[in-house]
Amino acid sequence: MYRVKEIFYTLQGEGSHAGRPSVFCRFTSCNLWTGREKDRHRAICQFCDTDFVGTDGPGGGRFQTAADLTAAVAKTWQGRAHPRSRPYVVCTGGEPLLQLDREAVDALHTEGFEVAIETNGTRPAPEGLDWICVSPKAGTEIVLTSGNDLKLVYPQIGAEPERFEHLAFDRLLLQPMDGPDLVANTRAAIDYCLANPQWQLSVQTHKTLGIR
Numbered sequence: 291m292y293r294v295k296e297i298f299y300t301l302q303g304e305g306s307h308a309g310r311p312s313v314f315c316r317f318t319s320c321n322l323w324t325g326r327e328k329d330r331h332r333a334i335c336q337f338c339d340t341d342f343v344g345t346d347g348p349g350g351g352r353f354q355t356a357a358d359l360t361a362a363v364a365k366t367w368q369g370r371a372h373p374r375s376r377p378y379v380v381c382t383g384g385e386p387l388l389q390l391d392r393e394a395v396d397a398l399h400t401e402g403f404e405v406a407i408e409t410n411g412t413r414p415a416p417e418g419l420d421w422i423c424v425s426p427k428a429g430t431e432i433v434l435t436s437g438n439d440l441k442l443v444y445p446q447i448g449a450e451p452e453r454f455e456h457l458a459f460d461r462l463l464l465q466p467m468d469g470p471d472l473v474a475n476t477r478a479a480i481d482y483c484l485a486n487p488q489w490q491l492s493v494q495t496h497k498t499l500g501i502r
């Protein structure tokens with residue numbers, strides 16, 4: 291069974307695929323925070339901007355099989371078919387690698403989807419994913435050490451960019467930490483990228499665009 295908070299169609303807001311029409315499938319639960327505000331101060335990951343508790347969001351629910359999950363994703367896609375693009379699903383959460391398995395990836399492929407993931411990198415990934423974005427968190431050990439985007443939320447004490455530069459990712463991205471210090475964090479991320487051009491800036495465009 292797959293427990294999903296919400297499934298929605300929007301533009302990818304972050305990372306190398308920013309602007310790409312995508313179905314977001316947000317899985318319930320995370321291994322680095324319970325998702326409850328009362329636990330935030332003692333969570334391993336304390337800056338999370340997302341509600342991933344429960345299955346009550348738009349399009350959310352409990353899906354018994356990979357085929358059920360895929361049907362829910364497929365009916366959320368609203369793009370017209372075109373030879374230049376395939377339907378695209380971004381599996382996120384919460385931590386999607388607590389639930390996403392080979393069966394679900396295969397079923398999504400059979401339906402014609404390209405399958406991307408946004409993960410904290412602390413759990414192994416099933417084979418077959420088309421796009422892997424790892425966003426490391428201070429105080430954790432990364433087991434997913436290769437992929438496409440390494441998208442580090444900045445700044446994090448104990449997760450300095452230099453720690454990740456040797457990993458086998460196509461792109462290194464800094465994403466300013468949203469919260470009360472967003473303006474200062476954005477300035478600091480810009481300055482870091484300007485001085486260390488192996489890093490590029492990732493802005494959470496959906497937040498300024500006012501879309502999900």
Ligand SMILES: C[S@@+](CC[C@H](N)C(=O)[O-])C[C@H]1O[C@@H](n2cnc3c(N)ncnc32)[C@H](O)[C@@H]1O
Nearest residue numbers: 337338339340383384385408409410425467468
């Ligand atoms: C909510 S997480 C879900 C996927 C996975 N658990 C992870 O952390 O990568 C989706 C993305 O949002 C980023 N994110 C979460 N809170 C953020 C914040 N306050 N500011 C900037 N990015 C944030 C995460 O680092 C991750 O790249």
Ligand SMILES: Nc1nc2[nH]cc(C(=O)O)c2c(=O)[nH]1
Nearest residue numbers: 301302303304382408496502
């Ligand atoms: N538009 C949009 N883009 C996103 N990219 C990563 C997101 C996430 O929460 O994983 C996200 C999200 O929640 N919305």
Ligand code: SF4
Nearest residue numbers: 320323335338384410
């Ligand atoms: S690992 Fe991801 S989902 Fe979990 S608390 Fe951190 S940002 Fe949120």
Ligand SMILES: [Mg+2]
Nearest residue numbers: 339340382502
């Ligand atoms: Mg988000």
